[in-house]
Structures are given as C-alpha cells and as structure tokens.
Amino acid sequence: MAKKEVKTDLWVASQLDKCKIQFTAQGSDVKEIDEALSTASKRGTGNAGYPEYVAVVNDFVIVIEDKADLDKHTKLTDTALIETTTKAITDYAVNGAYFYAKHIAQNSSFKKAFAIGVSGDAKHHKITPLYVDDREGYVELEDVESFTMFNQQNIYEYYLRNVLKEKTDVEKTTEQILKDASTLHEYLRTYGSLKDQDKPLVVSGILLALDEIESGSFSISSLTGDDVETDGEKIYNAIQKRLKRSNVGPDAKRDKLMSEFAIIKTSARLNEIDDKLKKTPLKYYAEFLKTNVFDNIKYKSSAEDFIGRFYGEFMSYSGGDGQTLGIVLTPAHICELFCDLLNV
Structure with missing residues (x-):
C-alpha cells in the first residue's frame, strides 16, 4: 500500500505543477499556517499534523x-x-x-480554504473539493477533473460561482459562440478547401485531440508542419488515444471511427504550411478552437452544454442539421428530461 500511496502523491504533485499551483508538501512555507499545523494532530493530541500538500493562492488556502x-x-x-x-x-x-482546512481557518488569519480529497491514480481517480471557513459547517462542491480552477487565474471566479452562487462573466454568451461557429466555418472553407461533409469531422477530431492536452500526449506547439510526421498524423494519433482513454469499444467500432477521421492526415492542403497563415491550416484551426472554445468556456450555469451549442450551430453551416451526414444531435431539453428520469 505504501508504494501505491507514493504513486498517488507523485501524481497529485504533477497535476498541481501542471496547473501552475505552487505548493508545499507536509507543511507550509507560510509561517502562520505552519504554526497552525503544529497543533493539528488528527488524533487530537495537540501535536503537529500535516496534510499531503498545502498551497496559498491569492487569499485562499488549498x-x-x-x-x-x-x-x-x-x-x-x-x-x-x-x-x-x-x-x-x-x-x-x-x-x-x-479536518486540516478547518483547523487552519480556525487557528490562523486565513479564513477561506478549499479542502480537496483525492483518491486513486492517474487512470482512475476522484477529486472532491469542499469550501471551508472558520465557522461551523462546509460547502459541498461538485467533483472536478483537475486542479485548474484553483490556480491564480481561476480561483476567484470559481469561488464566486460555486461558493457564493453569483453569476460571473467567465462564460461565453451564446451569441459569441454562434459567431465563432460561423467564423470557423469560413476559415475551413478558405484555408482547407473542405467539403461540407468533411468539416464536422475535422472540427470534432481537433476537439478530441485538444482533450489530450491535459494528459501531456498532445500539444498545439507540436504542430510544426513537419513533412515526416505531419500535423494531421499528430492530431490523428491524439484522437486515437482519446478514444482509447474514453474506453470507446469494441475495437471494430473504434477503428470505424478512426477511418472517418482519416481526412485529417490524408488531406495535403490541411497539412501544408499556408503562405498567408505561416502555419498549417490544422494548427490554425486547433489554436482557434482552443482559444475560442476550450479556454473561454470554463463553467456552466445550467445543464445547457455550450460546446454542444457551438457544435450544433457549426453543423448548421455544414450540411443542414447534420442528419445528411449521419449525425443527429439530441436537443438539450430531451437530454435534460432523460437525465432527470434516470436521476443522473
């Protein structure tokens, strides 16, 4: 068990580093917090007790x-x-x-804390945050996939929305999302010379590849227009990893999906450096999607799926409602109804 615990410790530390959160193991670099922990024994002896990691981000303790x-x-x-x-x-x-977060809040001037419990490993894990202050009780928060919302850039927005339940301006408006869908469609036509039935495949494929950034197996900076391993091959490989990581199966089904994405690596126009862009169209599309979709849609104020709205609007430019391409997008209200019926 000790060896497994060490692996979990190392994985958590790597995730904190990846999210640019500075932390201290088994204590705190902040003297006041370290002094509070000097009496934080879990067994109530009054001796020292230290959590795996402590971080101070703005005026929050993690x-x-x-x-x-x-x-x-x-x-x-x-x-x-x-x-x-x-x-x-x-x-x-x-x-x-x-226990540790409450002790710090009650025995130091740091009154706002996020207590985060992590279990499992890199492949199968749970990350559960609680909001804690020096009063009794705590605020239950939804499980998260990473520590991204707790870094310096995001933590206050996260606190406003999830603890105080206030609306923030982090979410993109539907109007802006629809505008981006139209813009991307034009870029696909201008720089990629793609047929309508191929545009959704390129966009959905890049979205899947971008999901692999967090795992470290894909990066936009790796898209260099190389002739030996093309940008399309790098994105195609990232898609394959994403499908495997998501346990899409059986193999025959996954292979069928991958064959649909072959356009990404077989299209010469997509993989050649464009004279005007000074990069391949694929890299240009990947940068656009990351900046305008992934990085700007951090939270959801309702069950509405904003990425789904973006993709649905994009589909309207690429073959009507998508059904001519064999793609049927279930309306949001139907999804919500069945989620309510199944209590998920």
Whole structure:
C-alpha cells in the first residue's frame, strides 16, 4: 500500500505543477499556517499534523489529502455529513482534508480554504473539493477533473460561482459562440478547401485531440508542419488515444471511427504550411478552437452544454442539421428530461 500511496502523491504533485499551483508538501512555507499545523494532530493530541500538500493562492488556502484506494475517498455519517471521528479523518482523503482546512481557518488569519480529497491514480481517480471557513459547517462542491480552477487565474471566479452562487462573466454568451461557429466555418472553407461533409469531422477530431492536452500526449506547439510526421498524423494519433482513454469499444467500432477521421492526415492542403497563415491550416484551426472554445468556456450555469451549442450551430453551416451526414444531435431539453428520469 505504501508504494501505491507514493504513486498517488507523485501524481497529485504533477497535476498541481501542471496547473501552475505552487505548493508545499507536509507543511507550509507560510509561517502562520505552519504554526497552525503544529497543533493539528488528527488524533487530537495537540501535536503537529500535516496534510499531503498545502498551497496559498491569492487569499485562499488549498489543503489536499490523498489516498491510493478509491474506497478510502470519503466517509459520511448516517445523515450524509463528513464524518469527523479520528478514524475517519485518518483513513479517508476528504475527511482528512476537511479536518486540516478547518483547523487552519480556525487557528490562523486565513479564513477561506478549499479542502480537496483525492483518491486513486492517474487512470482512475476522484477529486472532491469542499469550501471551508472558520465557522461551523462546509460547502459541498461538485467533483472536478483537475486542479485548474484553483490556480491564480481561476480561483476567484470559481469561488464566486460555486461558493457564493453569483453569476460571473467567465462564460461565453451564446451569441459569441454562434459567431465563432460561423467564423470557423469560413476559415475551413478558405484555408482547407473542405467539403461540407468533411468539416464536422475535422472540427470534432481537433476537439478530441485538444482533450489530450491535459494528459501531456498532445500539444498545439507540436504542430510544426513537419513533412515526416505531419500535423494531421499528430492530431490523428491524439484522437486515437482519446478514444482509447474514453474506453470507446469494441475495437471494430473504434477503428470505424478512426477511418472517418482519416481526412485529417490524408488531406495535403490541411497539412501544408499556408503562405498567408505561416502555419498549417490544422494548427490554425486547433489554436482557434482552443482559444475560442476550450479556454473561454470554463463553467456552466445550467445543464445547457455550450460546446454542444457551438457544435450544433457549426453543423448548421455544414450540411443542414447534420442528419445528411449521419449525425443527429439530441436537443438539450430531451437530454435534460432523460437525465432527470434516470436521476443522473
């Protein structure tokens, strides 16, 4: 178990580094917080106790406890509250993080803290944040996929939306998303000379590849217009990894999907450096999608899927409603209805 715990510790540290969050292991570089932890023994002895990692981002403290075993993620009471018995805060990630965060909030001038429990490994994990202050209780927050929203750029927006429940201007308006869809369609025609039925494949393929940035297996900077391994081949390989990571199967189904994306690597026009752009059209499209879709749509104020809205609007420029291409997008209200019926 000790070896598995170390692997989890290292993975969490790597994710914090990737999200540009400066942290301290087993203590804090901030003297006041370290002094508060000097009496934070989980067993209530008054001796020192230290979480896996502590970070200070703006005026927020982030406290992280992790466990290798997913079954040791959180322990609740019969009334569905975070259990605070010695065994619970010692054995469970969320409970331990909550204990340390509350202790810091009550014994230092840092009154706003996010307690984050992490369990599992790089492939299968859970990341659960709680908001904690020096008063009794805590705010339950939805599980997250990474620590991105807790870095210096995002943490205050996250706090406003998820803790204070205030609206922010981080979300892109629907109007802007629809405008971007129109703009991208024009770029695909101008620089890629693509047929209508191929445009959705290029866009959806790049969106899948961009999802691999976090894993480190794909980067836009790698798209250099190389003749040996083309930009299209790099994006195609990233798509394949994304589908495998998402457990799309069986193999025959995945192979059929990959054959549809072959246009990305077989189109000479997409893979040649454009004289006007000074880069390949594929890199240009990838930069556009990351900047205008991924980086600007960080939160959702409702069940509405903004990326779905973008893609749906884009489809209207590429073969009507998409059904002529064999693509049918379920309306959002139908998705919401069935999610409510299934309680998911």
